[in-house]
Amino acid sequence: MGKFQVMNHPLIQHKLTIIRNENCGTREFREVVNEIASLLAFEVSREMPLEDVDVKTPQGIAHAKQLSGKKVAVVPILRAGIGMVDGILDLIPAAKVGHIGMYRDEETLQPHEYFVKLPSDIDKRQIFVVDPMLATGGSAIMAIDALIKRGVDESNIKFVCLVAAPEGVKALQEAHGDVDIYAAALDDKLENGYITPGLGDAGDRLFGTK
Ligand SMILES: O=P(O)(O)OC[C@H]1O[C@H](OP(=O)(O)OP(=O)(O)O)[C@H](O)[C@@H]1O
Ligand SMILES: O=c1cc[nH]c(=O)[nH]1
Numbered sequence: 001m002g003k004f005q006v007m008n009h010p011l012i013q014h015k016l017t018i019i020r021n022e023n024c025g026t027r028e029f030r031e032v033v034n035e036i037a038s039l040l041a042f043e044v045s046r047e048m049p050l051e052d053v054d055v056k057t058p059q060g061i062a063h064a065k066q067l068s069g070k071k072v073a074v075v076p077i078l079r080a081g082i083g084m085v086d087g088i089l090d091l092i093p094a095a096k097v098g099h100i101g102m103y104r105d106e107e108t109l110q111p112h113e114y115f116v117k118l119p120s121d122i123d124k125r126q127i128f129v130v131d132p133m134l135a136t137g138g139s140a141i142m143a144i145d146a147l148i149k150r151g152v153d154e155s156n157i158k159f160v161c162l163v164a165a166p167e168g169v170k171a172l173q174e175a176h177g178d179v180d181i182y183a184a185a186l187d188d189k190l191e192n193g194y195i196t197p198g199l200g201d202a203g204d205r206l207f208g209t210k
């Protein structure tokens with residue numbers, strides 16, 4: 001069973017407070033989302049496997065460590081997930097980036113897939129699916145369905161978000177039990193499909209629409 005973890009690092013919590021504020025403008029929102037994404041990637045990457053390696057320094061041989069696990073792919077769920085990509089690439093610059101386009105019907109809250117473009121070796125990579133918001137869970141579930149359809153094993157997927165609703169966590173765990181879920185916060189509830197208190201519409205706040 002995959003785990004659900006709230007990342008309580010003080011810098012993550014402080015920065016999340018900044019973007020929750022309704023007076024935080026587009027420029028600052030965009031900047032701080034990337035900063036939080038970096039910090040989340042730092043925390044999540046603690047679990048990456050290492051192997052021993054000897055390296056010749058100017059002074060001798062160091063018995064050192066290097067990453068030994070799968071190469072990484074970051075897969076943002078469009079649009080809002082794009083806001084987290086640069087922050088993660090700052091930390092894992094060699095990662096490839098796939099995109100899954102998904103919009104939620106405002107009436108039914110059902111997700112609709114409109115774009116999928118992934119690295120050709122996606123099934124061999126450690127995947128971080130990123131989206132600031134896990135609300136009903138529909139978009140995350142459908143995005144992960146799209147990866148599984150292309151040969152990805154659920155256990156190679158980590159879902160990283162900023163704010164999660166209890167309803168979304170439950171739905172995602174029920175649909176994809178082996179996916180680990182990481183969030184900066186677990187909020188109270190959904191109201192009319194929006195996470196409450198949440199931070200509003202992440203896509204609109206990132207891109208200055210509406
Ligand atoms: O868990 P869910 O109930 O599926 O809701 C979460 C989704 O809703 C938002 O995207 P939206 O559909 O607003 O599209 P956008 O990113 O293009 O703004 C958000 O970025 C998630 O993708
Ligand atoms: O609260 C929410 C729910 C879904 N999508 C958002 O951007 N915000």
Ligand SMILES: [Mg+2]
Nearest residue numbers: 078079080102
């Ligand atoms: Mg979306």
